[in-house]
Amino acid sequence: MDSNNLILSFLLIIFGSFFYKYLLKIINKYKPKLLVDDQFTKPQAFHYQPISHGGGLCIFLSLLIVCLNFLLIENKLLSSYISFGILFFTLGFIDDLKISISPKIRLFLMIFFLAILINFNDFYIEKTGIEFLEKWLQNSKTFALIFVCLCFLFIINGTNLIDGYNGLLGIHSTIILTILL
Numbered sequence: 001m002d003s004n005n006l007i008l009s010f011l012l013i014i015f016g017s018f019f020y021k022y023l024l025k026i027i028n029k030y031k032p033k034l035l036v037d038d039q040f041t042k043p044q045a046f047h048y049q050p051i052s053h054g055g056g057l058c059i060f061l062s063l064l065i066v067c068l069n070f071l072l073i074e075n076k077l078l079s080s081y082i083s084f085g086i087l088f089f090t091l092g093f094i095d096d097l098k099i100s101i102s103p104k105i106r107l108f109l110m111i112f113f114l115a116i117l118i119n120f121n122d123f124y125i126e127k128t129g130i131e132f133l134e135k136w137l138q139n140s141k142t143f144a145l146i147f148v149c150l151c152f153l154f155i156i157n158g159t160n161l162i163d164g165y166n167g168l169l170g171i172h173s174t175i176i177l178t179i180l181l
Helices: 003-030 055-074 079-096 103-121 131-139 141-162 168-180
Strands: none
Touching (some): 055 079, 079 103, 103 141, 131 141
16 A cells, blocks of 8 residues: 555554544434433443443444545445344444334344345355365255344354443453454
């Protein structure tokens, strides 16, 4: 990456940070409790002060900045990352907006949209390092689809499990996105 591309990358990240900061200010101005978790009595709550639900928005904006960076610098459109990101950001953000969807319906929606996106993007696992699993993945398109759906569901629900613990979600997401890239 030459110095002009490096400068553009830093400018995009700075722009994203300012955009995120002002977006939260606008949201807090008109709906101050919209992205704030102030329910201290729920079983999974471990905090004693209101906590922002803006972390997912920040991670999604970071993904968009990375995709924009690839588009501007290397002329590559990362449509699969954008499509998966939009889908799961939307499902998570609906929950952050306190719109109640039953866990069964949310799981069904995840599986349904995952199956469509995996087929549309032709996103399958080719090598696992486990010989019998690779044979199943190569011989059965249905098994390969189910396996990839389960992998994504484990990542999504694992992310949801650690969401809220200070710093863990950011580190977890950084590791996963680094591996995927």
